[in-house]
Amino acid sequence: QVQLVESGGGLVQAGGSLRLSCTASGRTFSDYAMGWFRQAPGKEREFVSAISWSGRRTYYADSVKGRFTISRDNAKNTVYLQMNSLKPEDTAAYYCAARWRIASMAHNEYDYWGQGTQVTVSS
Numbered sequence: 001q002v003q004l005v006e007s008g009g010g011l012v013q014a015g016g017s018l019r020l021s022c023t024a025s026g027r028t029f030s031d032y033a034m035g036w037f038r039q040a041p042g043k044e045r046e047f048v049s050a051i052s053w054s055g056r057r058t059y060y061a062d063s064v065k066g067r068f069t070i071s072r073d074n075a076k077n078t079v080y081l082q083m084n085s086l087k088p089e090d091t092a093a094y095y096c097a098a099r100w101r102i103a104s105m106a107h108n109e110y111d112y113w114g115q116g117t118q119v120t121v122s123s
Helices: none
Strands: 003-007 010-013 018-025 032-039 046-051 058-060 068-073 078-083 092-100 117-122
Touching: 003 092, 018 032, 018 092, 018 117, 032 068, 032 078, 046 068, 046 078, 058 068, 078 092
Parallel strands: 010 117
Antiparallel strands: 003 018, 018 078, 032 046, 032 092, 046 058, 068 078, 092 117
């Protein structure tokens, strides 16, 4: 089992920045690719970003490319999502997820999920 705990969400004005963190416990963190997904009320969960187990490969949804940066610190068992130039349409609950080794953009391919952290961007 892998336990994931997100933090760093909050209320920010459009154009502002937030950094989300997700800390893992329970298994060897560096064995897992990590992903960030988000879900707004009434909408399906959507892919935001993912990073390979080594950190060498990163993936982004088109909607966040150039504004969000994913990174990981395997020594701290933590993955980060730096979010800049936030827009009201980024408002959602953000979830981190873990998958064995290979990153994926499909939420149903992840095995472990955090409880989510709310991000609200005001216009």
